[in-house]
Amino acid sequence: MSVLVLVEHDNTEIKAATLHTLDAAAKLGGDVVLLVAGENCGDVADAAAKINGVAKVLHADDAAYAHHLAENMSWLMKGMADGYTHILAPATTFGKNILPRLAALLDVAQISDIIAVESPDTFKRPIYAGNAIATVQSKDGVKVITVRGTAFPAVAAQGGSASVEKIESAGNYDKSSFVGQELSKSDRPELTSAKIVISGGRGMQSGENFHLLETVADKLNAAVGASRAAVDAGFVPNDFQVGQTGKIVAPDLYIAVGISGAIQHLAGIKDSKVIVAINKDEEAPIFQVADYGLVADLFDVLPEMAEKL
Amino acid sequence: MKILVAVKRVIDFNVKVRVKADQSGIETANVKMSMNPFDEIAVEEALRLKEAGKAAEVVAVTIGPAASVETLRTAMAMGADRGIHVLAEGDVEPLAVAKLLKGVVDKESPDIVFLGKQAIDNDCNQTGQMLAALADWPQATFASKVELMAGENGGAVAVTREIDGGLDTVKITLPAIITTDLRLNEPRYASLPNIMKAKKKPVDQMSPEDLAVDVTPRLTTLKVEEPPTRAAGIKVADVGELLDKLRNEAKVI
Ligand SMILES: Cc1cc2nc3c(=O)[nH]c(=O)nc-3n(C[C@H](O)[C@H](O)[C@H](O)COP(=O)(O)OP(=O)(O)OC[C@H]3O[C@@H](n4cnc5c(N)ncnc54)[C@H](O)[C@@H]3O)c2cc1C
Ligand SMILES: Nc1ncnc2c1ncn2[C@@H]1O[C@H](COP(=O)(O)O)[C@@H](O)[C@H]1O
Numbered sequence: 001m002s003v004l005v006l007v008e009h010d011n012t013e014i015k016a017a018t019l020h021t022l023d024a025a026a027k028l029g030g031d032v033v034l035l036v037a038g039e040n041c042g043d044v045a046d047a048a049a050k051i052n053g054v055a056k057v058l059h060a061d062d063a064a065y066a067h068h069l070a071e072n073m074s075w076l077m078k079g080m081a082d083g084y085t086h087i088l089a090p091a092t093t094f095g096k097n098i099l100p101r102l103a104a105l106l107d108v109a110q111i112s113d114i115i116a117v118e119s120p121d122t123f124k125r126p127i128y129a130g131n132a133i134a135t136v137q138s139k140d141g142v143k144v145i146t147v148r149g150t151a152f153p154a155v156a157a158q159g160g161s162a163s164v165e166k167i168e169s170a171g172n173y174d175k176s177s178f179v180g181q182e183l184s185k186s187d188r189p190e191l192t193s194a195k196i197v198i199s200g201g202r203g204m205q206s207g208e209n210f211h212l213l214e215t216v217a218d219k220l221n222a223a224v225g226a227s228r229a230a231v232d233a234g235f236v237p238n239d240f241q242v243g244q245t246g247k248i249v250a251p252d253l254y255i256a257v258g259i260s261g262a263i264q265h266l267a268g269i270k271d272s273k274v275i276v277a278i279n280k281d282e283e284a285p286i287f288q289v290a291d292y293g294l295v296a297d298l299f300d301v302l303p304e305m306a307e308k309l
Numbered sequence: 310m311k312i313l314v315a316v317k318r319v320i321d322f323n324v325k326v327r328v329k330a331d332q333s334g335i336e337t338a339n340v341k342m343s344m345n346p347f348d349e350i351a352v353e354e355a356l357r358l359k360e361a362g363k364a365a366e367v368v369a370v371t372i373g374p375a376a377s378v379e380t381l382r383t384a385m386a387m388g389a390d391r392g393i394h395v396l397a398e399g400d401v402e403p404l405a406v407a408k409l410l411k412g413v414v415d416k417e418s419p420d421i422v423f424l425g426k427q428a429i430d431n432d433c434n435q436t437g438q439m440l441a442a443l444a445d446w447p448q449a450t451f452a453s454k455v456e457l458m459a460g461e462n463g464g465a466v467a468v469t470r471e472i473d474g475g476l477d478t479v480k481i482t483l484p485a486i487i488t489t490d491l492r493l494n495e496p497r498y499a500s501l502p503n504i505m506k507a508k509k510k511p512v513d514q515m516s517p518e519d520l521a522v523d524v525t526p527r528l529t530t531l532k533v534e535e536p537p538t539r540a541a542g543i544k545v546a547d548v549g550e551l552l553d554k555l556r557n558e559a560k561v562i
Contacts, residue, residue: 069479070438070448093472097450100403100438109404109527112433122531127431128326132335135531175485176447179467181477192473196562220562228491238453238471238492245347245427245491247473253561263325270539274559276551282544291542291559294551304548309562 001030001120006077006089006098007048011041011066014048016193017090019157020149022051025088027117027152031055033084034162037076039066045164052159062169067178068094074101076170081106084142085120091146099146108140115151129244129267149192150250150271184237186224191242194223196253197272199242200235201227201265203258203279203298207235212302213257219309225249227259243268258298261286278302310364310464310483312355313419314389315410315437316348316371318380319430332532335430344380347425349387349496350489354455355423356388357494363457364420366390370413372406374398378512385507386499392512393417397524403431405517405524407439412520414444419484420464426451426488437488447481453492 003025008015025032032053036045037060045059064072081087087102089095091113103110116124122137191197200213217224226240242249244267254272259265261284269275277290280297287293294301320326321343327336358364369384370393371377381392395409414422424437441448449468453476458465464483469476471490517524545551555562
C-alpha cells in the first residue's frame with residue numbers, strides 16, 4: 001500500500017489542513033509520500049520532509065504550479081499516479097478544485113470529504129448537510145479521496161526526516177491562467193483550526209456591528225465566522241461562511257450570535273465540543289443544539305461579555 | 310454563443326431528511342423535491358448572459374428518473390430555451406454524470422457549461438471538475454463573478470472564485486466549465502405565464518446507451534446512518550452565568 005498526499009501550501013508555508021489529512025493517510029497504513037508542487041517552494045518541501053511519518057517528499061517546482069491551477073496540478077498528478085493505492089488531499093477549496101479533475105483523468109470515482117477510515121477501501125462521509133452518514137466502499141484501483149480536516153487530528157509537523165526528490169514539471173496548460181487574488185488578512189486564528197470560534201448572523205444587522213463580536217473574539221483569542229445570511233448581506237467576506245457549503249469547524253467552543261440555526265449552518269458546527277447560542281428568539285432552532293443558550297439581545301450581551309472577560 | 314446548464318433534482322433544501330430504518334438510504338417518499346439551489350444560480354447566470362445579448366441559446370440538461378423533467382421545466386420557466394433529459398434510474402455518481410454531460414457537450418458544442426459547485430444531496434462537489442477533465446477544457450470553480458472578455462481569440466472569461474482565504478481570479482479561454490457559488494447572483498422566480506410557456510418548450514430525451522456511457526456505480530453504499538445527535542443543553546439567565554458555566558463547568562475559556 002502506498003499513499004500519495006497532496007500538500008496544500010502557499011509556496012511559503014504548509015497549511016494546517018494537510019497535517020489533518022496526513023492522519024487519515026496514516027490510518028490507511030503503508031508508505032506516505034507527499035507531493036509539494038509550487039513555485040520557489042523549496043522551504044515548503046523541506047518542511048514537509050520533517051513531518052512525522054512521511055516516507056518521501058516529491059517536489060515539483062515550476063511557474064505552472066505557482067497558483068495551483070487545477071489543470072496543471074491534475075495533469076502532473078496523473079503522470080505520477082502509477083503505483084499508489086490512494087491519493088489524498090484536504091477537502092478545502094484547494095483540494096476540491098484539483099482532486100475531482102484528477103479522478104476523472106484516472107477514470108475513478110472520488111470519495112469526497114471523508115470523516116472516518118473504516119478500512120483501506122471503506123470510508124464514512126456525511127451527506128445531506130451531515131444529516132446522514134454514508135459508509136461507502138470503493139472498487140477502484142486507486143482511491144482518490146478528500147479529507148475533512150476537523151474529523152482527524154493533526155499529525156506532528158516535526159520528527160520526520162524524509163528525503164526530498166525533485167520531479168519534472170508536466171508543463172503548462174495554456175487555456176487557463178491566474179489573474180490575481182484578494183486574500184483576507186487577519187491576525188486572528190484561522191477559522192478551521194481555532195480553539196474558539198464566534199460567529200455572527202443576520203441578527204448583527206451590519207458589518208459595522210461585527211466590531212462588537214471582534215472585541216469579544218480578541219479577548220478569547222477566537223476566530224470570527226458568519227452565517228450565509230451575514231455574508232450575503234455583505235457584513236463580512238465570503239471566507240467567513242461556516243456551514244454545509246462554507247467552512248466546517250469543530251472548535252472547543254462555538255458561539256453563535258444572532259444566528260437562527262438553519263440545517264445548512266448546523267452542518268458546519270455540529271462537531272464543536274461546546275456550542276453557545278445567543279439569540280433573542282427563544283424558539284430559534286439553534287437552541288436545540290446549544291449546550292448553553294442565552295435568550296437576550298446581542299447588542300446588550302456582546303458589550304457585557306467584552307467587559308467581563 | 311450557446312450555454313449549457315446542468316440541473317439536478319434534489320430533496321428541497323428546507324426538508325429535514327430522514328434515514329430509512331433499514332439504513333439503506335434516505336426516505337424519499339412524499340418528500341418535496343426542487344432544483345439544486347446552486348443550479349438555480351447557474352441557470353440565472355446563463356440567462357443574464359443571454360439577456361445581455363452575449364448568448365443566443367440556453368439549454369438545460371438533467372440526468373435522472375422520469376420526474377427529473379420537472380427540474381427541466383423549472384429551468385425553462387426561468388427562461389432556458391429547451392431541455393435535455395438523460396433518463397437514468399438510481400444513483401448516478403458524479404463520474405458517470407460527467408461522462409453523460411461530456412456526451413451531451415459533444416452533441417451540442419456549447420461555449421460555456423455552467424454547473425452548481427455542489428449538489429446538496431450527496432455534497433460531492435465533483436461533477437464540474439470531472440467534466441472539465443473529460444472535455445479537456447479549462448475550469449473555474451466556485452464562481453462569484455463571471456466576466457466575458459471581448460476581443461480574445463475565440464473568447465475568454467475572467468472568473469472570480471470564492472476560496473478559503475478570500476477570492477481569486479482566473480482567466481480561462483472558451484469553451485470552458487464554470488461552477489457557481491452562492492454569491493454569483495440571486496436567481497429569479499419563474500412567473501406564472503412563464504411556467505405555462507415552459508410546458509411547450511421542447512425536451513429531448515436520451516439514454517445513457519445513446520451516449521455510450523456505462524453508469525455502473527464505482528462505490529457501494531454499505532449503509533446510511535443517522536449522525537450522532539446533540540442533546541439540547543440548558544438556558545442560562547445572563548452573561549454572568551454563561552461565563553461562569555464556560556469557565557467552571559465546560560472549562561473552555
Ligand atoms: C444551497 C444553500 C447553501 C447554504 N449554505 C449555508 C452555509 O454554508 N452556511 C450558512 O450559515 N447558511 C447556509 N445557507 C443558508 C441557511 O439556509 C440560512 O438561510 C442561514 O444560515 C440563515 O442565517 P442567519 O441565521 O444568520 O439568519 P436568520 O435565519 O435570519 O436568523 C437571524 C437570527 O438572529 C436573531 N436576532 C435578530 N436580532 C437579534 C438581536 N438583536 N439579538 C439576538 N438575536 C437576534 C433572530 O432571532 C434570528 O434567529 C444555505 C442555504 C442554501 C439554500
Ligand atoms: N444528475 C445530475 N443531473 C444534472 N446535473 C447534475 C447531476 N448531478 C450533478 N449535476 C451537476 O453537477 C453539480 C455538482 O454536483 P456534485 O458533483 O454531485 O456535487 C450540480 O450542481 C449540477 O450542476
